[in-house]
Amino acid sequence: KNKWIDNVVRIISYIGIITPSFVFAIFFVLIFGYALQILPTIGRIPPGVSLPPRITGMITLDALVTGNFALCLSGLKYLLLPAVSLAMGPLSQEARITRTTLAGNLGKDYVAAERSSGLSERTIMFKYLLKPSLIPTISIYALDFAAIIGNAFVVELIFNWPGLSRYGMNAMLQKDLNAMVAVVMVYGILFMVVNIIVDLTVGFLDPRIRLGEQSAE
Secondary structure, three states: OOOHHHHHHHHHHHHHHHOOHHHHHHHHHHHHHHHOOOOOOOOOOOOOOOOOOOOOOOHHHHHHHOOOHHHHHHHHHHHHHHHHHHHHHHHHHHHHHHHHHHHHHOOOHHHHHHHHOOOOHHHHHHHHHHHHHHHHHHHOHHHHHHHHHHHHHHHHHHOOOOOHHHHHHHHHHOOOHHHHHHHHHHHHHHHHHHHHHHHHHHHHHOHHHHHHHHHHO
């Protein structure tokens, strides 16, 4: 707490929280695509490259399954900037919440007892502090997933990425009811699965939830 790494994380998390995903997308395109020219910014694979045999519909995964590792690596390069653009906001919020929870738990009695028993700060941090501090962070994963879905359309438009959000927006503009219903159903199922995973993970990390369920039974 109050060390240089803590201050750096706080500043980066503040910037990530207040900056929209499409601003990160434009910034990454200008820096990595045009200024440095080290990462691709448009599409999913290099022009003129044949698609791998369709198995899952995801080019990177299909290339990996079929043994085309060069295309898989190339697909990951095309995926990197859109993924990071969408993840910056949620990751910044989660880093902020984790940092706040860790700082609050540092003053707990059990931390003082562990220090008095001679445990190192590293052991206390990673073995006893990090696990309970992650519970509030994991609890907001479902909300972050919804935020990513909402921001995906603009990011996909900037990177010319034919994703599901862009498909759903085009279906809405074209008044394609069947496509709109399909997109809503897919996102609804994904959101439900994410919520279930979050609940199971929180129950695993927090024994009070498991003990509460057992006492209720």
